């Protein structure tokens with residue numbers, strides 16, 4: 152095994168080990184991938200301030216997310232079809248997160264079911280919900296998450312329709328993969344993946360097969376899900392779903408200060424400032440650029456977390472210093488899993504913690520709780536001079552005006 156020193160190494164190994172169809176699915180952003188690209192390039196624009204001659208002997212990355220103590224303020228974001236990147240991937244990732252001491256979120260669209268993951272872990276994990284049209288299915292899956300002891304519900308609000316990702320359509324993405332000649336050829340070079348996949352029975356969407364009334368053909372599950380997402384989801388429904396859940400509520404996919412305000416009104420214990428890793432609305436601004444406007448709107452009223460584009464501990468530090476209470480990572484842990492299973496997820500977490508700890512120290516900080524704007528140099532125009540097109544008097548109010556809906 153080559154030495155892994157950064158997340159990019161894990162990505163390379165993931166690409167080598169997993170079938171093309173699934174690596175492409177993990178890596179893709181929607182349409183032109185502008186938002187996907189800017190999620191990472193915008194982090195690069197923020198610079199760090201070095202402070203010297205500070206006692207760095209006693210440092211800590213330990214934080215809190217909701218009422219939970221975490222080894223670092225980084226949770227594993229929900230990722231659909233994880234079990235296709237690596238056999239039983241959800242169980243492997245959940246175990247790695249548990250041992251490391253960070254939260255794991257299980258996607259509705261997982262291969263391993265809620266019950267599978269609960270059986271193989273001992274710490275409570277979080278459950279991510281996609282709202283389907285079938286209300287009984289939603290009620291049942293919420294009950295299943297409660298029964299499995301899930302401690303938080305992550306309700307994702309930015310995917311009522313699936314953003315178009317060109318490669319998924321071209322590759323004919325499905326779980327398990329359809330055996331076309333091109334796929335067969337690719338699989339013949341991915342035999343480690345294949346052997347493990349043959350050994351497990353978990354190859355379909357475990358939360359749905361056997362739990363949704365009208366799914367007969369598991370091959371058409373992608374199509375089924377696309378048809379099943381509830382297009383009528385609105386804030387009223389969000390409120391109703393919130394009432395069905397007794398534990399902590401996290402609303403994910405917030406990219407607008409007005410929406411952040413509504414999330415607070417729905418009783419969110421945390422919000423995730425997220426553009427779904429650039430997989431949904433291509434053309435949206437990066438999460439890190441939007442973050443300050445949301446911090447100004449709701450800081451202190453709910454926990455503000457950020458995801459999309461985090462590939463290093465330095466990125467985590469930048470998000471925290473800009474006002475996020477914590478972060479989530481998606482691809483960063485997924486690359487680890489695709490590269491080498493549970494050990495790879497652990498490696499991804501170790502890489503990020505080490506980068507966070509070392510960078511903190513070089514910035515003259517000993518504790519993640521002390522990070523703030525004083526650690527950063529942010530370009531004067533970082534938030535941008537955006538205005539609503541066609542607006543007359545709102546010219547150059549900048550992101551602050553537009554995103555809070557206060558530009559007149």
Ligand SMILES: Cc1cc2nc3c(=O)[nH]c(=O)nc-3n(C[C@H](O)[C@H](O)[C@H](O)COP(=O)(O)O)c2cc1C
Nearest residue numbers: 177228229230231258307427428459460480481482
């Ligand atoms: C392959 C993949 C599948 C995803 N599936 C889900 C999902 O099922 N539910 C969800 O809420 N978010 C999903 N997301 C979005 C992530 O939770 C997270 O917002 C995103 O990955 C953050 O961006 P990053 O990958 O740059 O860290 C998915 C992301 C990826 C890359």
Ligand SMILES: O=C(O)C(=O)c1ccccc1
Nearest residue numbers: 231232260310313376430
């Ligand atoms: O791919 C995704 O980003 C995602 O969230 C999803 C949506 C539907 C089915 C599987 C995954």
